Amino acid sequence: MSWILAAALILGAFLFMEFIAWFTHKYVMHGFLWILHKDHHIRDGRKFEWNDLFAVIFAIPSFLLIVSGTQGGFDWKFYLGLGIALYGLAYFLFHDIFVHGRLPLFQRLSNRYLRATITAHLDHHKPHAHYNYGFLVAPWKYYQQEWQKTKKPDPA
Numbered sequence: 130m131s132w133i134l135a136a137a138l139i140l141g142a143f144l145f146m147e148f149i150a151w152f153t154h155k156y157v158m159h160g161f162l163w164i165l166h167k168d169h170h171i172r173d174g175r176k177f178e179w180n181d182l183f184a185v186i187f188a189i190p191s192f193l194l195i196v197s198g199t200q201g202g203f204d205w206k207f208y209l210g211l212g213i214a215l216y217g218l219a220y221f222l223f224h225d226i227f228v229h230g231r232l233p234l235f236q237r238l239s240n241r242y243l244r245a246t247i248t249a250h251l252d253h254h255k256p257h258a259h260y261n262y263g264f265l266v267a268p269w270k271y272y273q274q275e276w277q278k279t280k281k282p283d284p285a
């Protein structure tokens with residue numbers, strides 16, 4: 130397999146996982162598996178939450194694809210599994226460490242994208258908030274608001 134196709138599979142799986150995460154967050158985590166997710170909306174400083182089981186659930190297809198994709202060489206399943214795993218890593222770093230501060234890392238990072246995405250996620254955590262189900266991509270209005278806050282005035 131060419132490196133271009135491998136990279137496209139990794140990137141495609143990574144990007145598709147944002148949709149899967151949004152869909153699962155809205156219809157599963159805030160639906161029939163709310164029992165596992167609701168403790169995530171109660172920010173009380175615990176290091177482990179029932180919600181953390183979703184990381185294991187999402188890791189299973191990635192692990193299976195990576196393992197089966199290495200049987201006799203590296204095939205398309207390996208690269209899809211790698212894309213899913215990289216999304217999981219990005220989610221963990223951004224959501225659990227950066228947004229919710231579950232580990233004291235990356236506390237000084239700040240840019241428009243991060244501020245807008247964090248604001249959207251924190252809005253999602255407000256009581257009775259039924260919006261902003263994405264993880265790494267927020268609704269466009271948050272990026273527009275952040276751009277307006279940091280836009281330099283015209284020197285007229």
